[in-house]
Amino acid sequence: MKVATEKAHFDVESIRKDFPILSRKVNGYPLVYLDNAATSQTPQQVINSITNYYSQYNSNIHRGVHSLSQEATDAYEQARIKIQKHFNAEKSNEIIFTSGTTHAINLVASGFTSLLEKGDELVVSALEHHSNIVPWQMLCERTGAIMKVIPMNEHGMLDLAEYENLLSEKTKLVFINHVSNALGTVNPVQKIIEKAHAAGAAVLLDGAQAAPHIKADVQALDVDFYVVSAHKMCGPTGVGILYGKEEWLNKLPPYQGGGEMIATVTFEKTTYADLPHKFEAGTPNISGGIAFGDALDYMNTIGFDKIAAYEQELLEYATEKLLKIEGLRIYGVSEEKTAVISFNIGEIHPYDIGTIIDKLGIAVRTGHHCAQPVMDYYKIPGTVRASFAFYNTKAEIDTFVEALEKAKKMLS
Amino acid sequence: MSTIKEIQDEIVEEFELFDDWMQRYEHMIELGKSLPLIEEKYKTEENLIKGCQSKVWVHAEMEDEKLVFTADSDAIITKGIIAILVRAYSNQHPNDILEADNKFIDEIGLKEHLSPTRANGLVSMIKQLKMYAIAYKTQLN
Numbered sequence A: 001m002k003v004a005t006e007k008a009h010f011d012v013e014s015i016r017k018d019f020p021i022l023s024r025k026v027n028g029y030p031l032v033y034l035d036n037a038a039t040s041q042t043p044q045q046v047i048n049s050i051t052n053y054y055s056q057y058n059s060n061i062h063r064g065v066h067s068l069s070q071e072a073t074d075a076y077e078q079a080r081i082k083i084q085k086h087f088n089a090e091k092s093n094e095i096i097f098t099s100g101t102t103h104a105i106n107l108v109a110s111g112f113t114s115l116l117e118k119g120d121e122l123v124v125s126a127l128e129h130h131s132n133i134v135p136w137q138m139l140c141e142r143t144g145a146i147m148k149v150i151p152m153n154e155h156g157m158l159d160l161a162e163y164e165n166l167l168s169e170k171t172k173l174v175f176i177n178h179v180s181n182a183l184g185t186v187n188p189v190q191k192i193i194e195k196a197h198a199a200g201a202a203v204l205l206d207g208a209q210a211a212p213h214i215k216a217d218v219q220a221l222d223v224d225f226y227v228v229s230a231h232k233m234c235g236p237t238g239v240g241i242l243y244g245k246e247e248w249l250n251k252l253p254p255y256q257g258g259g260e261m262i263a264t265v266t267f268e269k270t271t272y273a274d275l276p277h278k279f280e281a282g283t284p285n286i287s288g289g290i291a292f293g294d295a296l297d298y299m300n301t302i303g304f305d306k307i308a309a310y311e312q313e314l315l316e317y318a319t320e321k322l323l324k325i326e327g328l329r330i331y332g333v334s335e336e337k338t339a340v341i342s343f344n345i346g347e348i349h350p351y352d353i354g355t356i357i358d359k360l361g362i363a364v365r366t367g368h369h370c371a372q373p374v375m376d377y378y379k380i381p382g383t384v385r386a387s388f389a390f391y392n393t394k395a396e397i398d399t400f401v402e403a404l405e406k407a408k409k410m411l412s
Numbered sequence B: 001m002s003t004i005k006e007i008q009d010e011i012v013e014e015f016e017l018f019d020d021w022m023q024r025y026e027h028m029i030e031l032g033k034s035l036p037l038i039e040e041k042y043k044t045e046e047n048l049i050k051g052c053q054s055k056v057w058v059h060a061e062m063e064d065e066k067l068v069f070t071a072d073s074d075a076i077i078t079k080g081i082i083a084i085l086v087r088a089y090s091n092q093h094p095n096d097i098l099e100a101d102n103k104f105i106d107e108i109g110l111k112e113h114l115s116p117t118r119a120n121g122l123v124s125m126i127k128q129l130k131m132y133a134i135a136y137k138t139q140l141n
Ligand SMILES: Cc1ncc(COP(=O)(O)O)c(C=O)c1O
Pocket: A037, A038, A099, A100, A101, A102, A103, A129, A131, A132, A177, A179, A180, A181, A206, A208, A209, A229
């Protein structure tokens, strides 16, 4: 049936028209943007959202009696509800706007200072981004808590048996990325959460790399904290969220003091506002929050199932093509992974490859990807990382592979 | 002995022979192979230039009031860049190194490496060479 085949078809060409940046040239070549895991591109719908905010109703929220302020407040709170629905949080006050994943993690790490005692234990994985390591190291320094690390294996997967050994009644918190940024590994988070809870520990999932590809259901996961950045999922930079179960967010003390987060202030005592405002001191990134909501609308209109299926197709296609390049080694070959390929070619330095293919209009990330422990595991200085989004095409992958062959020839 | 300016002009002339970036990069990579290599024992944390994605080590020694540089990098494009700099600045008096400008980098079509925010900054390499010149200059006085 004609209708059915048309439905299954992913119309990438019409999607690409939504992204003005995709038609620009870089160094004289059409841009091939394969650095989506660092920051995704922005569709016109989201750009319009930002323009519309500044040209129609820019004003401070939650404060004014005037119409603009009311419109801005409504739009901002509407975005919070969109985000709540997207991640299936039970309540909208469990969604805290932050400047991104890093800020959200720091907020939780700071809050745990008063909840930990010397000798308490925290569990992290060997696959983490520095953002999900350093704030907790600082927490350990403040409290005398101890950090334990779940090791990874050659495939870039976590050793779950060892994870169970690390858990004990001393474990207070487990923090793990849902998807690894350096390798694309999708971690078995459901199991990780169940085991942590059985040991009495809370779990924070760093969803920065998962959220662009997988629609997480925080209630089904029963996760205590989930953090993401808008700029990796078609939204603007400088905005993200912390989801926290209400009971946990009530337990954590405020992170920063200021306007917006108070109920009453006298010089003797300040009482704090209720959630979510308790954690939202100061004027936030209003247009960013609203645009984040619109970015989710944009992606949901296409559909996360369709996005995931198409990206997997790209991943398989690219993996097969890349492996034809002699001497190319892929790091991270977990069975379940997002559309990320981290690799090196022979002894060639990733920086050299990145520099040459940039001259050919291709954007990839090179280096340690803020995940030095992962690079140390493989004893390499870094990798070239190509990360695909639903607006990339197989033709772009062909261009990429040709460019790599050229670079290899120049650099060997 | 040629002056820094003369060597820079010579390098610019060499690069003028090429009409696309690929040939220029290939030439640069070739130049990297002629870089006077730093001895292994000098590949220390101290001699490592900060702010580079690939590793770049530079060592300086004084010979007859002239600074002699040796260097290496684990990335070959970076090695080519440092080779160009070493060729221009090595065997020169610290004062001349400090006074030299770097317009020639632009002229050989490597301008993109000159941005101060670039991860593998030429800028930080030049700064490092000049730091050595300052350090040795004080020794001369
Ligand atoms: C897994 C992971 N965690 C955290 C971050 C930090 O995100 P942001 O810089 O938006 O705070 C990133 C971004 O690269 C990431 O990939």
